[in-house]
Amino acid sequence: MRVVIQRVTHASVTIDGICKSAIKEGFMILLGIEAADSQEDADWLCKKIVNLRVFDDENGVMNKSILDVQGEILVISQFTLMASTKKGNRPSYIRAAGHEIAIPLYEYFCNELSIALGKEVGTGEFGADMKVELLNNGPVTICMDTKNKE
DSSP: OEEEEEEEEEEEEEETTEEEEEESSEEEEEEEOBTTOOHHHHHHHHHHHHHOOOEEOTTSOEEEOTTTTTOEEEEEEOGGGGOBOSSSSSOBOTTBOOHHHHHHHHHHHHHHHHHHHTSOOEEOOTTSOEEEEEEEEEEEEEEEETTSOO
16 A cells, blocks of 8 residues: 655645545555555554654654644545556556455555544545645655565
């Protein structure tokens, strides 16, 4: 699994002109899932995400987690995160999981993240044409890959 985590002042996702989810301060997360991913990958990511200390403390130092600031999370499925650009100029998405794997794992990830956060996370709609708006705060953007834990 790959995630791009952006610390935001606010974020929202709109589908067919209707706002599906909107959050205030917190994380907007793009989530890519490949066929080899599992619930263990999702569990590892959830734990890392809620404990990331990237929010400012009283001294302006990034030292607080999303739990500390009682922030919100919006999770958007993003199969293009699994793109391979090794050959040619047209990305290959062969590593992206098919719906039969990706949808249940996306739902599991969102549910486990809600539990870890202690509140509902906002979501997009798997496979929909989504319009995502956000105000990146910092900017702070963190990328994580469960196959390359660094």
